[in-house]
Amino acid sequence: MTHFSANSPHARDIASVLHPQTNARKHLDVGPTIMTHADGVYINDDAGNSFLDAGAGLWCASLGYANExxxxxxxxxxxxxxxxxxxxxxxxxxxxxxxxxxxxxxxxxxxxxxxxxxxxxxxxxxxxxxxxxxxxxxxxxxxxxxxxxxxxxxxxxxxxxxxxxxxxxxxxxxxxxxxxxxxxxxxxxxxxxxxxxxxxxxxxxxxxxxxxxxxxxxxxxxxxxxxxxxxxxxxxxxxxxxxxxxxxxxxxxxxxxxxxxxxxxxxxxxxxxxxxxxxxxxxxxxxxxxxxxxxxxxxxxxxxxxxxxxxxxxxxxxxxxxxxxxxxxxxxxxxxxxxxxxxxxMQLIDQVKSVEPVFLKEIGALCDHPMVGNFTGCGLIGGIEIVKDKESRTDWPASVGLGGRLDAAARRNGLILRIVGNRIAFSPPLIITAEEIRELARRLRKTLDEVHADVKAL
Ligand SMILES: Cc1ncc(COP(=O)(O)O)c(C=O)c1O
CATH class of the missing domain: 3.40.640.10 (Type I PLP-dependent aspartate aminotransferase-like (Major domain))
Structure with a gap:
């Protein structure tokens, strides 16, 4: 069991907050990730980690997380x-x-x-x-x-x-x-x-x-x-x-x-x-x-x-x-x-249209990865299909716990992913730049490489 000192925000969270879409029993062990502040498409936690948020929170933080x-x-x-x-x-x-x-x-x-x-x-x-x-x-x-x-x-x-x-x-x-x-x-x-x-x-x-x-x-x-x-x-x-x-x-x-x-x-x-x-x-x-x-x-x-x-x-x-x-x-x-x-x-539609080709190209390029079967997207939304075998389009067995592995590896690489079943869904803040999209793709490829190295040996 993870130990948190008695008055830490983590212990207080465990003692008081009921989290939606969260395994209540697991939360008693692992506690919360506490977000503190943000900078554009990056969000930071209280442990000093900075994450590129590929999902704009819950598909919503179109302008990032702070706006004077x-x-x-x-x-x-x-x-x-x-x-x-x-x-x-x-x-x-x-x-x-x-x-x-x-x-x-x-x-x-x-x-x-x-x-x-x-x-x-x-x-x-x-x-x-x-x-x-x-x-x-x-x-x-x-x-x-x-x-x-x-x-x-x-x-x-x-x-x-x-x-x-x-x-x-x-x-x-x-x-x-x-x-x-x-x-x-x-x-x-x-x-x-x-x-x-x-x-x-x-x-x-x-x-x-x-x-x-x-x-x-x-x-x-x-x-x-x-x-x-x-x-x-x-x-x-x-x-x-x-x-x-x-x-x-x-x-x-x-x-x-x-x-x-x-x-x-x-x-x-x-x-x-x-x-x-x-x-x-x-x-x-x-x-x-x-x-x-x-x-x-x-x-x-x-x-x-x-x-x-x-x-x-x-x-x-x-x-x-x-x-x-x-x-x-x-x-x-x-x-x-x-x-x-x-x-x-900010001419939002033009902004989205201007980075759309980079988004489609960079995320689409991951289709050469052994774990990625397919990518479909438009504007700044889309998803990749994760498969075990590209030819037969079979999935990794549930016992592999792929979603948890991808999530954990992504966070280690400074990336927050939205994993939905066998797809990774992307909906970054609409202010994302072309270079930030490239960075997202780099972090994602590294994540996929690491997870693949682990699971293919199972
Ligand atoms: C397509 C769609 N409809 C409705 C909702 C519900 O919205 P809310 O969480 O604001 O109640 C969501 C939330 O993610 C959604 O994705």
């Missing part, structure tokens, strides 16, 4: 109006300005913005809005929601049901009924021999159609997808995928909800993943880079069709009975608005 300008905006907002709610016709400048701004940059015409506090809340609220819409339209049985295997959409009871990862359901008695999962569009893993990407996309769209028909189109309310599938390891879609999927959804009047929580605000090389992949959603959820992760804020954008349903429901029920105390929080909204201003001033 945003701090000043938060300070001023707190001095002026540190809190007010937007319930029951109340409003304030930051909520109005931010909503207006989001509508002006939306990838398709949208009608209204509902500000929330996290990606989970945004998706949870969007689920309710989908159900509310179909109820308003006199179709209360149209309730089922389809997401894709491997997807992650949040941790509330409903959004974890939408999340198509069995290990996220274990021990909770979830998912709820009425959440269905269709295929993960990973061409490298699930494409058939001789099949082209477009044929693969068509096959998946056909399967989706089959599911809708089997369930009864009159019971299927919405399809949920993040343009680049984060939970599947930052997986860009195969060619033609969203075009074919949308054709099926339109045929059966199934709503498309685009989860832009990680893709929104430049990540894929356009403002929205929807723009990159030609998606025309009815609702959009966004968060994370909306405030450069400096304040907890998210938003749901709804189109006019959904808003018309809301009007009908207000006529029926007297009000839209939904809301969180901190929804549209003025400090968060002011910071988000300033973040969007910063993106414009």
């Amino acid at each position: 300008r945003l701090a000043k905006v938060a300070y001023e907002a707190m001095k002026t109006l540190g809190y007010y709610q937007i319930f029951r016709h109340a409003s304030h400048g930051p909520a109005i300005d931010l909503s207006e701004k989001l509508l002006s940059i939306a990838p398709v015409p949208m009608s209204k913005v509902l500000l929330q506090c996290s990606g989970s809340e945004a998706n949870d609220t969007a689920i309710k809005l989908v159900w509310y819409h179909w109820q308003a339209q006199g179709k209360p049985e149209k309730r089922k929601i389809i997401s894709r295997s491997g997807s992650y959409h949040g941790s509330t009871c409903a959004t974890i049901s939408l999340t198509a990862k069995p290990d996220y359901h274990s021990g909770f008695g979830l998912p709820f009924d009425g959440f269905l999962y269709t295929d993960c569009p990973n061409f490298y893993r699930f494409g058939l021999p001789g099949e082209t990407e477009k044929e693969f996309s068509q096959r998946l769209a056909d399967k989706l159609e089959q599911t809708i028909l089997e369930e009864g189109p009159e019971t299927v309310a919405a399809f949920w997808a993040d343009p680049v599938q984060g939970g599947a390891g930052a997986l860009p879609p195969p060619a033609g995928y969203f075009e074919k999927v949308q054709a099926v959804l339109r045929k059966y009047d199934v709503l498309f909800v685009a989860d832009e929580v990680i893709c929104g605000f430049g990540r894929t090389g356009t403002m929205w993943g929807c723009e990159t992949y030609g998606i025309e959603p009815d609702l959009i959820s966004c968060a994370k880079a909306l405030s450069a992760a400096m304040q907890p804020i998210s938003a749901v954008l709804i189109n006019d069709r959904i808003f018309q349903s809301l009007l009908l429901q207000s006529d029926r029920y007297g009000a839209f009975i939904h809301g969180y105390t901190y929804a549209g929080h003025p400090v968060c909204a002011a910071v988000a608005l300033e973040t969007l201003k910063i993106y414009e001033e």
